[in-house]
Amino acid sequence: MFNYILVSLRILITSLVLMFFTSSACAMSMDDVEQRMGEAEQLRAAEFSPEHYGEAKESLVDAKKYIQMGKNDKARKALDKSANELEQAILAVQTMSSKFSGLVESRDRMQMTDASYLRDDLVLRAEQDFNRVVKYVEDGNMERAKERAKFALQTLRSAQVVSLRKQFVRPVVLKVAAGRKLKAREYAPKATATAVRLRKEVEHLVKSSPDKQVKMHALAQQGQAKAERAIEVAKLGRKMREDPSMVETLRDAEENRLNALGKQLGINLSGAHSAEQQALLLQQAVLAMQKTYQKQLQDSDKVIASLNAKMGIYEGDLASMNELRRKLQLKRDAEAKIERLTKLFNPDDVEILLTPDADVILRMKRLNFRSGSAVIPPNTYAMIDSAVQSILMFSDRSIRVEGHTDSAGGNLYNQALSERRSDAVKAYLMAKLEESRTIESVGFGEEKPIANNETLQGREKNRRIDIVLLAPRS
Template sequence: MQSRYTNLLIASAFAAGFIGCAGKPTNVTSIPNSADPAVEISRTEEMVNEARAKQMNVLSPDNFKSAERELEKAKDYQADKKSAEKILERVSYSRAWLQQGENKSDISKKTLGEITDARSGALKAGAPNLYSKEWKKLENRLENVTKDVENGSLTAAEKKGPDLVAAYRQIERDSVAKQHLGRAKSTIDDAQKDKAKDKAPKSLALAEGKYNQTMKLIAQDPRNTAAISRTAEDATREADHLAEVMSKVNAGNSEALVLQNERQQRMITNLRGENKSQEQELAQAGEQLEVAKQQEAELARQQALTQAADKIRRELRPNEAEVFTQDGKVMVRLKGLNFASGKSTLTPKNKALLQRVETALNDVPAAKIEVQGHTDSTGKAETNQRISEERAKSVQRQLIANGASSDKVDAIGLGDERPISNNGTAAGRAQNRRIDLVIEPTIQE
């Protein structure tokens, strides 16, 4: 690794050349005096923030600091209300330092590739917060190395680079372990201090085994977050269990008795779970049976309804009535019962038809019969409504006279609201002047 690392440094150095960071920046691009200083300062602040996000402050610290210094001067000039020319000059210097820093960062990235990768992993693991003192020391060591690299000296990088990589890798592993296993370690340490090795050796061994398994995963690959999280959860769970066992042992129980009681509790819980599962299956079967019963009852109702319609249909001729089922009821449309326009009087022919209707209904026990009167659209709506009610009541009285129970027969007028044919023709209007019987049969459940 040492040889490969050295070769990488030498190749990068020859490719980039050795240019230090001193005095004014090179390749300064002037900003037109017509530009708005406030806008240019704001834009440069964004550029500085982007550079920091790319770790320029670490990879090319001198250039980055120079860029920040020139930007602050520009802000001071602005506050002192100096000329736009002077302000924009400082802004252009800041941008030039950033450009120079970007070039140097590229050199450092190539030269210090392993270090930056190791540092990035430690950052993601939360090392700056979890190990702040150690992190600051590492950052100071890295800054010294990167300064040497950007100034063209590879000696420090060559000597200290491998150690820095190892240090960043280790602090990454330590941070991952602390983040995922902090609680488990603290719990196990407390148990060990409380002589868990003597009081609860089995529980301690299980907790330590899960903990060591997770530590091994972290040592192999601290960035395998999914696997580490899973095993860390197991380790924390076993550590918590150890604490529970220790609490019961300290209360006067033996570990063997505590573990035996836990096994019994698990057996009871499993049995309860099985019973609950069986109860759920039975409940589900009961629900399915209830649905089947409801479906069967609905089928029986539909069959009874169809049979009732068939019985009525057999007693009446097609030109006298149209019989069908609708919305759980039997509809009898009395085609042979016609009224003159504007009239509600029943003719002898109409009465004879209603007698046959009553005879047909004798075979179909009805819970309710609704007589609906309808008119054509000729005339005013109020008049049509009145006539439809009178026609319905005429039929109601005749059905009762023929033997229908008065408390089961209702009459309602619907005017011209529900035509079944075209009111634009004489034949259509005649069909719309009609009586519909809506029969609700008594169906045995």
């Protein structure tokens, strides 16, 4: 009987302790520590502060055990230790991501590279050097960390150079070599020369700036395209040499194309005896149309000026109406283009939004940067290329790239991170678009959430890049 009562008392005491830790101020501490643990995991504490993070996890497990055993004081000490280790871990993470961002991002690029492009020995050395830097940061020895970071960066860049040559230089080299076998230099000298020049530019970037992978990617694509064009022209040239009658076939096809164009312009090209005469007639027709339109525009301007003079008293109302009409037209035009844009994107990857001011937002939902990093994952290049195609449809709009983060990590940390990420996407777009396009980048940090930062799903939504196509302002 006595034993039964003793067991019952122990169960009661354990229950009371559990209630104490799950419903009191201490429970808040437990909840806070667990939430902080999740934040540390999201910030990659296991990579950037493995000792502090490991100690924090062990202490949290101990705290839960002590609660079960009814050892209140020990549970409190273990919980306090876990919280303290977590704070040190997060501090070390932020130090790595801010003070050694170049090193972190070089390592991220290496890790995101297809393993077939990498040399195992260089990868192993790079990881060892990186881990030494992490150890010095955890120990608070910043001088040694900075010294070791230089060696680590050199090792990482050696690994990068090997992989980048395989990724970006070799494909262009192979295409140019294939064209050489077909005598592409003879049949398509311009395209071949351009492909060779672009290959040299990529090679130079690999040696001098291995971190500029986005630009290498763009140049390599252009180089391959030029080499493929040279191959296509060379194949056509060889066929024409083997079958000279193809020249006449091609000439007839070109003549039919010009006649069709002339028909659309309302002129008869049958009297022209050469391609040069046909082109001249077409040019004259276009110039005549331009003069007609210019005359009509001048007449319209006079009518409009007259009406404006008569209706000056209504100027304010008309200005407001015109502005509303202008915005409405911009929205209608944007809606029509957005309908076509939806075919370019998987809705799970990109969300397309239209604002009241007719700005178009391309929300890159699957452009998932690694925590603390501004390296664009290579598997998202195709998605951003689709965004480039969308931008080309809005040729009269300037572009603003906006970087947003969740609330993990602190305001200053997130602000700097969002700026680096928006700058990275801006650099990608600039490599793909004409220099005349106006592109700005801005980071908003955690200031403009679109979901609840208290949930995992909400934080994931808040970590985003928005590409905003700004409607022309009046």
